[in-house]
Amino acid sequence: MAALLSLRAIGKSYGAVVALSAIDLDIDAGDVVGLCGDNGAGKSTLIRIISGALPPSAGEMRLDGRPVAFASPAAALESGVATIYQDLALAPRLAVYQNIFMGAEHLRRFGFLRLLDKRRMRAESAHFLARLNVDLPDVDRPVSDLSGGQRQAVAICRALRWNARLVVMDEPTAALGVRETRQVLDLIRELHAQGVTILIVSHNMDDLVAVTNRVVLLKNGRKIGECRTAAATADDLAHMIASGVVP
Amino acid sequence: MRTGLLIAATAAVLALAPDAHAMKLGIVAFQMSSETHARVANAAEAAAKQKGWEVTLLNSRGAMPEHAAQLENLISAKVDAILVAMGKPVETDAQLAQAKSAGIRVLTVMSGTSPHTLFDIQVNEYEVGAQAALYLLGQLNYQGGVLLSRFEGNVGTRIRGKVLDAVLSENTAVKILDSHGMARTASWRDDVKAGMSALLLKHQGKIDGIWASFDGQAFVIDDVLQGMGLAKGKLPLVSVDGGQEASARIRDKTSLMTATVAIPFERMGTAAVDALDRIVVQKKPKDDIVHGPYLFMGAVLVDASNVPAEGKWPW
Amino acid sequence: MNRLSEAATRAFIARYGTALGAVAVFVFFAAAAQNFLTPGNLAVVLKQISYIAILGIGFALALTAAELDLSFANVTSLAAVATGTLVHGGKPWGLAVLAGLAIGLAFGLLNGLVVTRLKVPSLIATLAVASIANGFAFMITGGVSIVGRWNPDFVFLGRGVVLGLPILVLWTAAAAALALFFLKQTRTGLHLTFTGEAEDAARLAGIATRRMKLLGLGLSGAAAGATAILLTASLSSAAPTSAGDFLLTAIAAVLLGMTMIEPGRPNVTGTLIGALIIGMLGNGLVLLGAPYYVQDIVLGIIIVASVSVSASTLTKAAFHV
Ligand SMILES: Nc1ncnc2c1ncn2[C@@H]1O[C@H](COP(=O)(O)OP(=O)(O)OP(=O)(O)O)[C@@H](O)[C@H]1O
Numbered sequence: 001m002a003a004l005l006s007l008r009a010i011g012k013s014y015g016a017v018v019a020l021s022a023i024d025l026d027i028d029a030g031d032v033v034g035l036c037g038d039n040g041a042g043k044s045t046l047i048r049i050i051s052g053a054l055p056p057s058a059g060e061m062r063l064d065g066r067p068v069a070f071a072s073p074a075a076a077l078e079s080g081v082a083t084i085y086q087d088l089a090l091a092p093r094l095a096v097y098q099n100i101f102m103g104a105e106h107l108r109r110f111g112f113l114r115l116l117d118k119r120r121m122r123a124e125s126a127h128f129l130a131r132l133n134v135d136l137p138d139v140d141r142p143v144s145d146l147s148g149g150q151r152q153a154v155a156i157c158r159a160l161r162w163n164a165r166l167v168v169m170d171e172p173t174a175a176l177g178v179r180e181t182r183q184v185l186d187l188i189r190e191l192h193a194q195g196v197t198i199l200i201v202s203h204n205m206d207d208l209v210a211v212t213n214r215v216v217l218l219k220n221g222r223k224i225g226e227c228r229t230a231a232a233t234a235d236d237l238a239h240m241i242a243s244g245v246v247p
Numbered sequence: 248m249r250t251g252l253l254i255a256a257t258a259a260v261l262a263l264a265p266d267a268h269a270m271k272l273g274i275v276a277f278q279m280s281s282e283t284h285a286r287v288a289n290a291a292e293a294a295a296k297q298k299g300w301e302v303t304l305l306n307s308r309g310a311m312p313e314h315a316a317q318l319e320n321l322i323s324a325k326v327d328a329i330l331v332a333m334g335k336p337v338e339t340d341a342q343l344a345q346a347k348s349a350g351i352r353v354l355t356v357m358s359g360t361s362p363h364t365l366f367d368i369q370v371n372e373y374e375v376g377a378q379a380a381l382y383l384l385g386q387l388n389y390q391g392g393v394l395l396s397r398f399e400g401n402v403g404t405r406i407r408g409k410v411l412d413a414v415l416s417e418n419t420a421v422k423i424l425d426s427h428g429m430a431r432t433a434s435w436r437d438d439v440k441a442g443m444s445a446l447l448l449k450h451q452g453k454i455d456g457i458w459a460s461f462d463g464q465a466f467v468i469d470d471v472l473q474g475m476g477l478a479k480g481k482l483p484l485v486s487v488d489g490g491q492e493a494s495a496r497i498r499d500k501t502s503l504m505t506a507t508v509a510i511p512f513e514r515m516g517t518a519a520v521d522a523l524d525r526i527v528v529q530k531k532p533k534d535d536i537v538h539g540p541y542l543f544m545g546a547v548l549v550d551a552s553n554v555p556a557e558g559k560w561p562w
Numbered sequence: 563m564n565r566l567s568e569a570a571t572r573a574f575i576a577r578y579g580t581a582l583g584a585v586a587v588f589v590f591f592a593a594a595a596q597n598f599l600t601p602g603n604l605a606v607v608l609k610q611i612s613y614i615a616i617l618g619i620g621f622a623l624a625l626t627a628a629e630l631d632l633s634f635a636n637v638t639s640l641a642a643v644a645t646g647t648l649v650h651g652g653k654p655w656g657l658a659v660l661a662g663l664a665i666g667l668a669f670g671l672l673n674g675l676v677v678t679r680l681k682v683p684s685l686i687a688t689l690a691v692a693s694i695a696n697g698f699a700f701m702i703t704g705g706v707s708i709v710g711r712w713n714p715d716f717v718f719l720g721r722g723v724v725l726g727l728p729i730l731v732l733w734t735a736a737a738a739a740l741a742l743f744f745l746k747q748t749r750t751g752l753h754l755t756f757t758g759e760a761e762d763a764a765r766l767a768g769i770a771t772r773r774m775k776l777l778g779l780g781l782s783g784a785a786a787g788a789t790a791i792l793l794t795a796s797l798s799s800a801a802p803t804s805a806g807d808f809l810l811t812a813i814a815a816v817l818l819g820m821t822m823i824e825p826g827r828p829n830v831t832g833t834l835i836g837a838l839i840i841g842m843l844g845n846g847l848v849l850l851g852a853p854y855y856v857q858d859i860v861l862g863i864i865i866v867a868s869v870s871v872s873a874s875t876l877t878k879a880a881f882h883v
């Protein structure tokens with residue numbers, strides 16, 4: 001069976017700066033993969049290529065074995081690749097349910113008009129939140145009222161709304177406290193339990209060890225190797241990154 | 248906090264409002280930022296207050312919708328009379344008709360006439376123009392060359408120019424050397440300065456007198472002449488309007504401003520209040536004051552012989 | 563329990579404080595000014611605010627997409643002189659109405675294109691377009707206003723009375739209802755809101771944010787065109803600067819509106835209440851005999867107060883140039 005997503009020889013240069021070169025990566029359906037490396041290693045660049053925000057300069061990307069070239073993040077979303085950005089990309093003053101359905105609203109017929117089906121969107125929002133075991137009774141509350149962890153939940157619900165098969169998360173636990181980090185890790189496990197494939201970028205080795213099956217290591221725009229997390233500790237990973245050698 | 252501010256502001260207003268039962272007059276000036284409008288409105292307000300009337304002075308800020316709205320508000324306020332300075336009776340026909348049917352008498356100053364108003368107080372611009380033109384020709388002893396600063400964008404200044412043309416056509420020994428037509432822009436002063444400076448240089452030595460269609464232009468020309476080092480009496484400079492600055496320049500030993508025809512804006516305001524006093528308070532018929540739709544007021548020629556002291560008027 | 567109700571009270575004040583202020587202004591004038599509460603006067607107030615209410619709704623729609631439209635007053639004047647010229651020239655009044663609406667919409671779209679294609683910030687772009695509109699208005703008229711006794715059917719659009727109400731009040735209600743329906747019930751309306759609230763997020767979610775900005779500014783232009791027709795019909799005249807005065811008052815209505823209902827955000831209901839406050843003050847102060855400069859001072863205080871209140875929640879790019 002072909003991998004859900006496979007990258008071959010992906011490269012990206014910004015003028016003279018080579019941000020990525022010759023990246024090969026396969027992600028199987030249902031897997032939880034981590035991506036780590038030093039500052040400037042090329043993690044965000046790789047994620048932006050996968051999410052359709054940035055075209056690669058070289059290489060090939062396949063989804064379900066078929067070559068794809070996303071023209072925009074919206075195009076990636078429609079193919080089932082949803083990205084949750086570092087800054088979350090939510091509209092803080094709008095309601096939880098509006099954020100979950102942003103850009104993909106349910107409509108109902110009203111005579112010859114098609115109007116927003118708010119009742120259905122509220123109900124489904126509550127359902128998505130329940131699927132993630134998140135207790136958020138009022139989906140009409142503005143996102144600005146929520147905690148960091150709850151906001152991550154809203155962002156993840158957006159991915160569920162799109163029926164995303166691959167959810168890409170850029171630093172989901174950065175800027176979160178201990179309790180909220182644990183909440184987000186629970187969200188990721190919950191998502192995984194429901195069969196969603198996940199790619200996580202993080203600087204936090206403990207988090208990666210806690211939720212991923214496998215970690216891909218980048219250094220100076222190159223892939224230096226992969227490591228199964230069942231057999232590794234956070235310190236092992238940090239050491240590999242620092243030395244640039246993967247045993 | 249903000250509600251408090253609003254209430255404080257309106258409470259301050261309440262304190263300003265005088266007692267009821269007095270004659271209530273609403274005055275609407277079309278554009279208080281224009282000196283002539285303000286002179287009419289302020290003089291009328293002062294005259295009415297002297298009579299113990301309750302006065303509401305409004306400024307339409309030059310905007311028609313605001314002008315119409317203020318008339319409506321005054322009708323709602325059930326004032327006894329409305330005085331409109333430099334208004335637009337045709338545009339506000341509906342409001343004026345409404346005032347009439349509400350029994351509110353409306354008098355206008357320099358606005359034009361309407362079937363719904365008492366009459367309009369005006370100066371006769373043709374006469375004003377003739378006074379300025381004939382004075383200038385007298386100074387030249389009916390011969391020589393003149394420079395003109397014209398403005399075609401306003402009825403009054405246009406009429407003054409036409410009357411000057413008529414006077415010159417009867418006195419052919421006076422020649423127009425050149426004339427500058429002012430553009431209608433916010434920077435009209437620069438336009439007059441540039442245009443007239445060029446003409447002054449071009450005709451240097453041949454100019455016997457200068458005519459300007461209104462005082463504002465004359466002031467700019469006066470400054471140019473003074474800058475060229477000309478002394479008072481060297482060249483007669485004549486225009487029309489006659490505010491405090493015109494009088495000051497006529498008194499000033501260094502200015503070349505010779506004469507202006509002073510339009511009695513203040514007197515128009517007070518005459519309007521007097522007319523309303525007689526018609527509304529004393530219940531005299533309108534025809535006692537004037538027959539027809541216009542009441543013409545005389546303008547006064549002001550030169551060194553009758554220039555009033557600072558703060559005074561020539562009437 | 564006690565803390566909960568205190569928070570609820572605070573939330574209520576944040577949402578409805580200014581609306582309560584409007585009620586206070588109403589009660590104050592009803593008590594202080596003799597003729598304020600007469601049906602005739604209340605109709606006058608409602609009628610007078612219709613222009614700034616409709617223009618304000620247009621401005622609020624553009625601001626919903628985080629764009630400022632500072633051209634609407636000049637565009638209104640231009641559309642008014644165009645409409646007036648056609649009616650005055652004896653052309654069918656339906657044509658004149660269409661022309662007024664088309665000019666408004668066209669200038670709104672012009673604003674939108676300059677902002678979205680040429681990437682000129684709307685503060686600058688719409689000031690420039692305002693100057694263009696002003697130039698055309700003077701070109702058409704030579705500075706002289708167009709006045710006449712026009713086709714009564716046309717004049718009815720602005721002066722008519724329907725069901726005992728001034729027709730202007732009905733137009734305003736219709737404009738407000740349409741705008742509310744659009745914003746709250748349609749997908750495009752919600753996308754307009756997303757565009758203003760979180761442009762990057764909206765674009766990443768596949769919303770055509772540039773088209774939404776074009777739409778917001780276009781709608782503001784259309785509101786200017788509609789206002790121009792009502793103004794021209796109501797005054798039976800048009801001048802190249804007819805509507806210049808509305809710039810400040812209509813924006814003030816929107817800013818006042820942003821202090822209530824959906825605090826910090828432009829909203830239709832708030833704009834109507836804001837316009838009503840401004841209208842009541844203009845009318846009530848005259849009824850109390852206050853001189854003109856008091857109105858200017860009060861209006862200035864309102865703008866400062868409302869912006870200072872909404873600024874705390876207002877982090878819109880639009881106001882950061
Ligand atoms: N728009 C750009 N123009 C030029 N160079 C860029 C651009 N974006 C990224 N780079 C460069 O590409 C390289 C990879 O950057 P990238 O942001 O992908 O790193 P990262 O691994 O996400 O780092 P961090 O951990 O700090 O987020 C860096 O050298 C960076 O300076």
Ligand SMILES: [Mg+2]
Pocket residue numbers: 043044045
């Ligand atoms: Mg990064």
